[in-house]
Amino acid sequence: MLDNEDAQKMIAAASAALSETSAQTMLTDGIADAYRSGVAAMEKTGIQAVVRSADTDDRTARPNLFTVTGQVWLDNPTLHQEVFGPLGLIVLANSVEQMVELARHLEGQLTCTIHLDEGDHAACQKLLPVLERKAGRLLANGFPTGVEVNDTMVHGGPYPASTNFGATSVGTLSIRRFLRPVCYQNIPKALLPKDLVG
Template identity: 50%
Template sequence: MGAGQFCTDPGIAVVVEGPDTDRFAAATRAAPGQVDPQVILTESIAEAYRCGNPVLDSRNAVRPLVTSYAAGREAGPNLYETRVSELLADPALGQEVFGPLGLIVLVCDLDEMLTLARGLEGRLTATLHMDGADLPHAQRLLPILECKAGRVLVNGFPTGVEVCDVMVNGGPYPTSTNFGATSAGTMAIRRFLRPVCYQNLPGEFVSEDLRWMKTGLWPRFFTGNYS
């Protein structure tokens, strides 16, 4: 959707090798074949996408599953596959390529999945695809993912951004330079604020905002001498 130009567009799928792995790869490989090339928003984004593909194409440890070539501002999908050992040895493989590009990372077991999760840089989102039998494994992964992503989901795909109270669109560096705030939603104002303590300030020095707050919304913040 949108030529992959959504900041929460999933870019890496970590899959435990097993009977379903080939079916997952085959279904993922078949889906882009039904999509025509789409137009990238700007020339600079299109150029960045064209420069991102060769990073994966040039690695022998990466296997191309779907390959298409971008021309001008049009972009077709690209899908690659590699192993967790290769990604950990070459972190450039895990860097975001903004556009319709995905990477399947194969792991042998949960321990390798945990190792990969610990080695990832900050992400906007992380999703656990699971059923009831996976709950003990998910409980081991969740504390790591909470430290790596601004949004953690189960059995779903992250939405785009809406400016509302429950929206978080940020995460640990490099997804944000301020790990304690989001770039969208009502909490985004925290990116532009810093705490200041005013003690025993005369009333005429107090800003209109603080006078308004003192009138009843958060009286617990005003226990000093503000008269």
């Protein structure tokens, strides 16, 4: 976002809201450990912590929020890495041109969101051609990953996402990620699963 008074108001509001958020349980110990490692990696870069929650030793995670200037982000590839969990990084750009440059350095994403009003349309026209090559879904004034589960919804995009429908984590095709084919060769009909006998 552009580094201006509105950005500072948004940071203050986000900080206040996150400071009241309780710890959430992560899916696995490994995911929780990876989150803590990601937070530590952010801190090693020396960027400013707006909200810094205490680490826990269990599977819970508390929110962390950092800010950084656009130039520091561009100069430090560690900051480009995704940290899965409640970690936010606000990159403050000094101009629309720097925002476009930041977008050019994004790796493949599942989604990209632009928050704008009519006064931002000119800037958005500069960003969209870059973002459409970076993400499988572009949003305006919304928040991912609210998706409808239906036959036409997939969650893909450029690397490291995938355009392979079999790798989608949403939509009705996502069930394929959890299927494992099994061949019942010469198994007597009386022993076959009911779904196969029909």
